[in-house]
Amino acid sequence: MQSGKGDYLSVATAAEQGGQPQRGTWSRRIEFVLASIGYAVGLSNIWRFPYLCYRNGGGAFFIPYFIMVFLCAMPMVYLEFSIGQLTQRGPVQAFTQLCPLLKGVGLGTVVVSFIFIGYFNTLMSWILFYLFSSLSPTLPWQSCNNTWNIPDTCSVAYTINDTGKESASQQFFKYRLLEISEGIEDMGGVRWELLGCLALAGVLEYLSIFKGVQLTGKVVYFTALFPYTILSILLVFTARLPGSADGVLFFLTPKWHKLLEIQVWIDALSQIFFSIGVGFGVMVSMSSYNNRNYNILRDSVIVACANSATSVFAGFVVFSALGSMAHQQNLTVDALAVGGPGLAFVVYPEILSAMPVPQLWAVLFFIMLLCLGLGSQEHTTG
Template sequence: MSSSSSQQGAPLAPEKRETFSSRKLFILSAVGSAVGLGNIWRFPYVAYENGGGAFLIPYLVAILCAGIPLLFLDYAVGHRYRGSAPLSYRRLNRKAEVLGWWQVLICFIIAIYYAAIIAWAAMYCWFSITKAWDKNPDGAAAFFSTDFLQTAPEAGVGFDFVGRIFVPMILVWLVTIVIMVAGVNKGISRANAVFMPLLIVMFAILVVQSVFLPGAVDGLNAFFTPDFAALKNPTVWAAAFGHIFFSLSVAFGIMVTYSSYMKRKSDLTGSGYVVAFANSGFELLAGIGVFAALGFMAHNAGTSVGEVATSGIGLAFIAFPTIVSQAPLGSVIGVLFFGSLVFAGLTSLISILEVIVAAFQDKLGWRRTPATLIVSIPVAVISLLLFPTTTGLYLLDTMDAFVNQFGILACALAIVIILGAGLGALPKLAKHLNRHSSIKLGTGWMVLVGGVGPAALGYMLINELQTKLSEQYSGYPAWFNGIFGWGMAGALLVGAVLLSLIPWSKNSKLNDPEYLQHQENVIAEEVPETAVKEY
């Protein structure tokens, strides 16, 4: 009787932490996170605008000197401290927990608007078959803004819902939540094992089809012809570094969380190189496909590629529909392109949401299913209240711009300074990376993370700060930018501090036996100083 009572009063044992069942599934999931919408609709235009083929030089330098070293930093923190972003940083140092919650809140903002873009892409798969935009006499741009989004004339917050967006957004959230409830192996791993091969096959077919279109060569020439004079411009190098930070999912908390699910004896650096270069390979593939299609568009319009080249939403939902209407087998091109956006978006949304779910699961000791539902349903509801509306595009544009620059960049800068100069954690993390990795790190890696990283991030952040302060973003009202731009960016940091002050539950994973055993193994297996090689 007394034994039974004591068991009832005791806290529940923490749920055993899941791990990826194989290195291949981790790599697929990490690549799935890295390969997102930006690879398809942002990289080609960034490269074209910043020297064409010559941009590959600063791009490669940025990968090797900042992207991969900071990717390794995320891997080291997550794998050594075996937790979500807040838990891993808390275990590294009690005062560093706020960094993890900052990343969680960044992911929250991205998740609520990312689902809307996936829903748009899903609808445009169908529109590619019906060529719905042809019914608007003013073309694809007018169809997107007026017929599809039904965009309000001024920036603001309204709750006039658009059914064409609301319904597919519900479906996006349902699919995502079902995958998340299933867990790391049965959900995230399996979803990436299906979506990533589909994405690669679909995009490869799209590229092959695009390069045989009339005028495709002109597009490829525009994309690859090097302008070496551009390399003298500091903004070109800043563009390369900025793109790499976002492209590799560095400082989102995603790679910290995913690496915590890797098995104890994992080749961290070898896996990191595979993920980084797989991501870059897909970006180059996207550049070929996109600019071949834009070359065809320019050929048909009797103009230059520069006149039709654009980035982001304009490329996806205005330029490509025009190509679909004009190209042979245009409907196939449209389904392949927008289907690729859907799959790339879903794999990224899953990883973004996992950062949030894992954080609350670790801190409050919740089991996987209730943690997913308690976290995901409110995120989905907020997303469904704000973005399938006539003012959704204004909110998305502003929140995306400010969370990227004053969320991700600012958080990344804080992390490299605090972990490097503040806590002196880099030597310890380098040792951990070297335990079972095929490529060893040393002083060079620490210099890149502690020196090059802060310099590049600081430069970009100051530039963005000057730009945003000099004029109202996109000409939106000051109150709108103040609340959903500057206010949102500031609220992320304040919210992170408040979340870090919440006491850890007795059922949390802060001191669970599995982690304590892991730490004993870490200490026993760390590579001696003499075995550390230069990066």
């Protein structure tokens, strides 16, 4: 084993001396850790994890989730970090150097990342659209007097689906942002506003990576840490609302019978793999800028634990708000209908509307989502 590793490092050194450019490195180890956390922690931590807890038995979901963290996420992060740090190359060259037969694995990660970018850029354009809409004197999802609202079915409060009513924030999401048509036969026209937001998202991603790892290492101090500041403020605000304790209790109370359902375990596995971002080649690429003497095992544990802790932290914010919404309507928390992107673009705007100076907090919240998206995107595109 020692001989094989020494031979490999000798070959790598000889290749560098043979004219290949010297690969840059992170200025500080903390920059690599923050960049990895910024990539791993993304939008799915904010809306998908709380929704899966809501759907899969509250606290009972923690058991399969954390089992998957220790059995799957940590080993996979350690593996990808190790491959990148050893080879000092991106995913395609790294897998090719390890074994020429694995070249297809490296190419596959590039293809997956390309598909992921197309999907993620759409979400980024939505975030930018909400951010610009938040700059208006009155938040557009606070009333039912807008041209896109359907007055007969619009309500200024969040409502459950079987009432036949939709909240103003729901109608803003469906009829202003998406302009949902009657069916697939009605394709609609080009949304020039969203197209402009999509182009702007691409420009922001380029600006965050065009100087390479040196600039990225500085950007992550803001993009990785700012979201925790906003989430902390939202938690303090929602925890003071009437009924918030009921939401937190629902979040933490396990429904043990759910553990007998295979779908709960599948959701836990899919969430941790999707959230932490293994299989995209990004962690291989980022760790390739490390010095070879970094303690990559410690970094792997830190990144995996930070990702999971953020998901749980966001869960407290969401369920505090859901408890307050249920209290306002004299309902139980499990009677509310929430999930998917609607959690970020419907429920969170409801929280922001109730805060003092809602325009300010809406702008800060969507800047936070933008930071989360950029943190994931800049490393994928890089």
